[in-house]
Amino acid sequence: MIEYRENMAMALETLLTHKFRSFLTILGIVVGILTVIVIAAILSGLRSTIVSQIEDLGTNNIYAFHLQLNAIGGGRRPKEERMRKPLSTDDARAVKEQCPSVQDVSVRGLPFRTRIQMKYKGSTLRNAQFLAVSANYANVANVKLANGRFFTESEDTHRMPVAVLGPDAAQAMFQNSDPIGKQMLINGHPFTILGVAEKSKAGALDSEADTIVVIPYDTFHKLFPYEENHLLYIQARSGMRDTALDEIESLLRRRRGVKPSEPNNFDLTTADRFIQQLDSVIAIVGVVAIAISSVGLLVGGIGVMNIMLVSVTERTREIGVRKAIGASKTDIILQFLFEAMTLTGLGGVFGIILAIAVSYLIMALIPALPAAIPMWAVATGLAVSITVGLVFGVWPARKAAQLDPIEALRYE
Numbered sequence: 387m388i389e390y391r392e393n394m395a396m397a398l399e400t401l402l403t404h405k406f407r408s409f410l411t412i413l414g415i416v417v418g419i420l421t422v423i424v425i426a427a428i429l430s431g432l433r434s435t436i437v438s439q440i441e442d443l444g445t446n447n448i449y450a451f452h453l454q455l456n457a458i459g460g461g462r463r464p465k466e467e468r469m470r471k472p473l474s475t476d477d478a479r480a481v482k483e484q485c486p487s488v489q490d491v492s493v494r495g496l497p498f499r500t501r502i503q504m505k506y507k508g509s510t511l512r513n514a515q516f517l518a519v520s521a522n523y524a525n526v527a528n529v530k531l532a533n534g535r536f537f538t539e540s541e542d543t544h545r546m547p548v549a550v551l552g553p554d555a556a557q558a559m560f561q562n563s564d565p566i567g568k569q570m571l572i573n574g575h576p577f578t579i580l581g582v583a584e585k586s587k588a589g590a591l592d593s594e595a596d597t598i599v600v601i602p603y604d605t606f607h608k609l610f611p612y613e614e615n616h617l618l619y620i621q622a623r624s625g626m627r628d629t630a631l632d633e634i635e636s637l638l639r640r641r642r643g644v645k646p647s648e649p650n651n652f653d654l655t656t657a658d659r660f661i662q663q664l665d666s667v668i669a670i671v672g673v674v675a676i677a678i679s680s681v682g683l684l685v686g687g688i689g690v691m692n693i694m695l696v697s698v699t700e701r702t703r704e705i706g707v708r709k710a711i712g713a714s715k716t717d718i719i720l721q722f723l724f725e726a727m728t729l730t731g732l733g734g735v736f737g738i739i740l741a742i743a744v745s746y747l748i749m750a751l752i753p754a755l756p757a758a759i760p761m762w763a764v765a766t767g768l769a770v771s772i773t774v775g776l777v778f779g780v781w782p783a784r785k786a787a788q789l790d791p792i793e794a795l796r797y798e
Contacts, residue, residue, distance in 0.1 A: 411693045412733030414686025415774060418679040419737025419767040420744065425675035427745045429668050434758060436662055446489075446627050447526065448634060448656055450481075450618040455655040470613045470651050477641060481620060484637055487630035492619040494519045495606045501612060504599055505571045506559040514597045516554050518606030519619075526621045534566045534581030542602035542713035549577040552598035556582045575609060578603060581789035591650040627656065683770065686733060687778035694726050698789075705789050715787040722786050726779025727772050734771025740762055 432473075451456055452470045453463060475493055482491040495518040504511040507710060523529065524536040537548045549570065556565045556579075565579045586595040607613070622630035638644075638652055698705070705718060745757040 396748040400681050411689045412686060412729055412736070414684075414689055415684045415733030415771050416682075416686075416737040416740065418682030418686060419734050419771055420466045420741045421682065422675055422679035423741035423759065423763045423767050424744050424748075424757075425671070427741065427757040427759040429671060430763075431758040431783045432718055433664060436664060438498060446622045446624060448620040448622060448631060448654055450477075450620060450634065450638070450652060450654055451613075452652050454653045471642065473618055473638075473652065474614075474616060477638065478616070478618050479635060480641060481618065481634055485630060485633040487623050487633055488620055489623045490522055490526055490621045492520045492523040492621075493603050494523070494617040494619065495613055496608075496615040496617060497606075497610060497613055498615050500573075500610050503571075503573055504559075509559070511555060511570075511599070513557050514599050515552070515595070517598055517600040518603050519550040519600060520603045523600070523619065526619045527540065530584045531581045533564070534579070536600075537580055537602050542604050545605045545608045546602060547575060547577045547605060548580050548602065550581045550583060550598075550600040551579060552596045553585045554596040555599055556695070558597075572599070573609065603709050631656070635722065671691075683774055686730065687774045690726055690729055690775060691778040691782060693729075694722060694779055695785065697725070698722070698782050698786045701756050704791060705786050709789070718787040722783035723776060723779045726782070727775035730775030730778075731768070731772045737771065738767055741767075756773045 450473060452469055452472045478491045478493045482486055497516060497518070502516045504514055517523075519527075521537055521539040521542040524531075529536065531550070532553065534550070536550055537546065541548055549572070551559070551565060559565065559570060560568065564584060568579050569576045570579065571577070583596075583598065620630070620634060624627065635654055638654075639650065643649055644651055665672070708718065708721075742759060745759050749755045
């Protein structure tokens with residue numbers, strides 16, 4: 387233990403003797419560790435926020451659609467998928483009545499062929515998320531209201547022209563005035579505002595949730611009877627989601643005439659599957675971040691090796707003296723390895739400190755973008771930086787240990 391302390395002290399003394407050279411040497415290490423920790427912090431914060439928002443919709447919920455539901459990404463769909471028959475309200479009723487593990491089903495109509503325009507006193511609401519849903523949607527999707535109420539089953543059945551707004555939609559249309567009881571125009575038809583939803587937990591990361599304009603499904607179908615695409619929000623009974631998934635899949639396959647050897651011509655998705663898609667994207671970004679940081683670490687490692695080789699040459703006489711008074715090859719190797727590991731370890735520490743500062747700066751400048759620094763990233767960054775010193779310090783340490791003590795003492 388005393389020997390290790392002596393090696394550490396000698397390493398620190400050497401680094402302090404050549405401060406500027408040591409700083410330039412570890413710059414690549416600092417950049418590499420800084421990059422990977424900042425990206426890990428941003429990805430970790432984004433994931434926790436998005437997962438929280440997805441789970442807030444209901445962990446027991448299942449989403450059924452005739453096309454693949456992609457939480458992230460997109461692209462052109464295959465022809466077979468585009469030609470699929472949409473799910474119907476009859477399918478929704480069948481799921482609710484014939485699947486014992488299902489507690490409730492809400493239907494959402496999707497305006498694929500209709501451009502929805504929303505106005506109030508001549509001003510147009512832009513970038514809003516239009517929803518046409520059945521009255522139980524608030525319960526199934528866990529929608530909470532800050533003001534007013536959601537529409538009832540009776541208002542849906544009687545096709546009443548009523549609407550519920552997201553907080554940002556309400557602010558954009560009515561500024562600071564109370565929107566309850568006022569009317570807006572949806573494709574020229576007057577709708578009375580019944581309520582305003584609460585602000586989304588995800589803030590700007592889930593801006594669509596705050597710009598929703600929700601109307602009853604039957605009202606929507608009355609205005610646009612040719613729109614036949616439906617997304618089903620299915621709420622499973624507590625603790626029975628997996629059973630419900632099996633029941634729904636079996637029922638829809640029968641209703642849609644899918645043969646045993648054929649794949650599903652519909653999609654069933656849960657919050658877990660959304661999160662899996664999110665994790666796959668995060669993993670790809672993480673790999674790219676590691677690749678970028680590896681360049682900095684490689685440059686830093688090569689710099690450390692070169693500096694250590696120079697250090698061996700500069701301290702040849704010192705090495706000869708140590709060997710002459712009894713230092714073994716192992717002692718010399720440990721001395722130079724500790725020096726290289728101390729050098730890169732300090733680079734890792736500086737990288738971590740800068741990463742924490744940058745993460746807090748990001749949170750201060752962009753409050754909606756979380757940057758939670760995971761401890762595993764800090765620990766990994768420090769471990770990697772020390773390992774770089776160990777790996778790239780082997781050659782200089784071996785070269786120092788193999789010096790002939792007599793020749794070393796003669797070195798000028």
